Amino acid sequence: MTLVYMPPSIRHFEPLHMVFSTWVDHLPFGYDLVAALRPRLLVELGTHKGLSYFTFCQAMKEQEIDGLCYAVDTFEGDSHTDKYDESVFTMVNNHNRQHYHGFSYLMRMFFNDALRHFSEDSIDLLHIDGFHTYEAVSEDFANWYPKVKPGGIILFHDVQARLQDFGAWKFWEEIRGHHETFTFNHGFGLGVLRKLGGDRSADPEVLKLLFGNGEEEAASLRAFYVHASKHLENMRKLKRLQGQAQGQGQAKAAS
Numbered sequence: 001m002t003l004v005y006m007p008p009s010i011r012h013f014e015p016l017h018m019v020f021s022t023w024v025d026h027l028p029f030g031y032d033l034v035a036a037l038r039p040r041l042l043v044e045l046g047t048h049k050g051l052s053y054f055t056f057c058q059a060m061k062e063q064e065i066d067g068l069c070y071a072v073d074t075f076e077g078d079s080h081t082d083k084y085d086e087s088v089f090t091m092v093n094n095h096n097r098q099h100y101h102g103f104s105y106l107m108r109m110f111f112n113d114a115l116r117h118f119s120e121d122s123i124d125l126l127h128i129d130g131f132h133t134y135e136a137v138s139e140d141f142a143n144w145y146p147k148v149k150p151g152g153i154i155l156f157h158d159v160q161a162r163l164q165d166f167g168a169w170k171f172w173e174e175i176r177g178h179h180e181t182f183t184f185n186h187g188f189g190l191g192v193l194r195k196l197g198g199d200r201s202a203d204p205e206v207l208k209l210l211f212g213n214g215e216e217e218a219a220s221l222r223a224f225y226v227h228a229s230k231h232l233e234n235m236r237k238l239k240r241l242q243g244q245a246q247g248q249g250q251a252k253a254a255s
């Protein structure tokens with residue numbers, strides 16, 4: 001990589017909301033992408049317990065970005081996540097109100113019913129992470145692509161997950177050659193697609209690295225985010241161990 005890439009996630013980023021999700025390996029990239037794009041409108045299709053969504057929201061807040069975020073989900077689950085109970089929505093709703101009141105909204109509905117609430121060419125950053133069959137991902141893309149701004153970004157999760165009837169990988173294989181794309185292979189894969197058009201003269205560094213077509217830059221960026229997510233995981237482990245040691249110390253002193 002010719003440039004020294006020093007995104008905000010490595011300077012300071014401590015996820016406020018940690019829940020189990022395979023999105024965990026993409027947290028630093030999700031944070032940096034939002035920080036770089038400074039989206040005025042961000043939409044997520046598929047939020048579940050909120051790991052990806054609240055990472056985006058945290059970046060919006062900490063980077064003082066003046067934009068709006070919408071999380072679309074029935075909050076009932078599907079046959080890949082399994083059906084889940086009301087406690088998931090309650091937890092997500094509480095966290096949203098507590099930390100992101102005023103710019104982040106939960107839209108509890110089907111993706112197709114949310115479509116009419118968004119104008120064509122309006123979304124700066126769209127994350128497609130709903131039901132993962134080939135048919136569902138194709139439908140989400142076909143329905144929502146027109147809503148994305150020219151030059152806007154679409155993220156697809158699980159583009160390397162080849163299990164059960166997951167088909168995001170197949171859909172990604174089909175479309176990646178027809179668009180500007182970048183693929184992260186770790187953490188079940190994250191596809192990044194850029195819609196044609198838009199003003200590219202003031203592109204942030206991360207977009208230049210993602211879509212600049214340099215093989216070496218692409219490999220370095222991939223390696224960078226594998227390390228960044230590993231580092232974040234290690235920091236969390238360290239914090240947990242320190243917390244445990246502190247707890248044991250206090251218990252000893254009290255006995």
Ligand SMILES: C[S@@+](CC[C@H](N)C(=O)[O-])C[C@H]1O[C@@H](n2cnc3c(N)ncnc32)[C@H](O)[C@@H]1O
Nearest residue numbers: 021023046048051052073074077110111130131
């Ligand atoms: C893979 S999970 C989302 C994971 C989440 N982005 C994360 O960071 O962990 C998929 C979610 O999409 C929702 N979902 C699937 N199909 C949907 C549809 N057609 N309309 C609304 N929600 C849907 C499910 O309820 C589920 O919560």
